[in-house]
Amino acid sequence: MSGNQSRPKVVVTHWIHDEVVALLERYGEVVVNETRETLPRAEILRRARDAQALMAFMPDHVDEEFLTACPRLRVVSAALKGYDNFDVDACTRHGVQLTIVPDILTVPTAELALGLLLSLTRHLHEGDHFMRSGGFQGWRPHFYGTALTGRTVGIVGMGAVGRALARRLSGFDVDILYADRLRLDPAKETSLSASYTPFEELLERSDIIFPLLPLTPQTLHLFDAACLARMQRGAILVNVGRGSLVDEEAVAAALQSGQLAGYAADVFEMEDWARPDHPRQVPQVLLDDTTHTCFTPHLGSAVDEFRLAIELEAAHNIIQTLQGQKPAGAINCPR
Numbered sequence: 001m002s003g004n005q006s007r008p009k010v011v012v013t014h015w016i017h018d019e020v021v022a023l024l025e026r027y028g029e030v031v032v033n034e035t036r037e038t039l040p041r042a043e044i045l046r047r048a049r050d051a052q053a054l055m056a057f058m059p060d061h062v063d064e065e066f067l068t069a070c071p072r073l074r075v076v077s078a079a080l081k082g083y084d085n086f087d088v089d090a091c092t093r094h095g096v097q098l099t100i101v102p103d104i105l106t107v108p109t110a111e112l113a114l115g116l117l118l119s120l121t122r123h124l125h126e127g128d129h130f131m132r133s134g135g136f137q138g139w140r141p142h143f144y145g146t147a148l149t150g151r152t153v154g155i156v157g158m159g160a161v162g163r164a165l166a167r168r169l170s171g172f173d174v175d176i177l178y179a180d181r182l183r184l185d186p187a188k189e190t191s192l193s194a195s196y197t198p199f200e201e202l203l204e205r206s207d208i209i210f211p212l213l214p215l216t217p218q219t220l221h222l223f224d225a226a227c228l229a230r231m232q233r234g235a236i237l238v239n240v241g242r243g244s245l246v247d248e249e250a251v252a253a254a255l256q257s258g259q260l261a262g263y264a265a266d267v268f269e270m271e272d273w274a275r276p277d278h279p280r281q282v283p284q285v286l287l288d289d290t291t292h293t294c295f296t297p298h299l300g301s302a303v304d305e306f307r308l309a310i311e312l313e314a315a316h317n318i319i320q321t322l323q324g325q326k327p328a329g330a331i332n333c334p335r
């Protein structure tokens, strides 16, 4: 299939709901990935080389090479918030509108962050595995965990997800510290029961830390060996932001030495395609350590109605661009 002037070609790199396909079909010829897998990059390029619009997802890497191979693209609509795998400057140079969906993932991601924390601190995933392995004979004095009440929680990056998490944490009777470039206004701090704290101090005072920053050259490996060493001995790190906010090898070493008591994550360095040196897999040593780690496969926004809403917003960004309007989720001004 090829795009033409009257029926623009819209390529969707991953599976989406039928109603979103139907919506897009009112505006163009839609080629959608009907599998639940990521297609090889060569196949995506083959489909997109004559497309005017691309709906892209976390595993996609839209860079200079991609854009050069798809010269008719007018819009790359990323169905996500964290656009670190998308080269904004290259899009701008190629006259391609890049759009994102910034807010819809907020609540499910905050909920998942709490779930990971509870699973790690109360051994939920290990307990579940134990039950299914046939070992349960009734109560025993085992799987003792850590309570949240009375703990100090540090949120690094008080954006929408950080604030949603703070609101949910306040029911757990914890002290909430936060670090960010900008301080919230006092009324907001009060409503979130969160205290502004310089990053270094937050590291030293927190029992549990959530890095919730975008991945940029400045935040890459923010939680490296030196940073982990500044944390309280026995602290816990929960990462639902981007894998490369932490140095996973340094995290593994800190777990082994006892400097970290736990690491829970929904995101992994191997997903950060824009880094030429990104690891190709999650370190095996982390996967093997089921006592001190708990992992989910990038499920932050994986709630059906939220995914549908994200896809619909991404579709509207495509439609608005194709109709010559400035799309709501625009993050660049292409020439």
Ligand SMILES: O=C(O)[C@H](O)CO
Binding pocket: 058, 079, 080, 081, 082, 083, 105, 300, 301
């Ligand atoms: O940034 C986002 O939206 C998610 O992490 C990827 O789907």
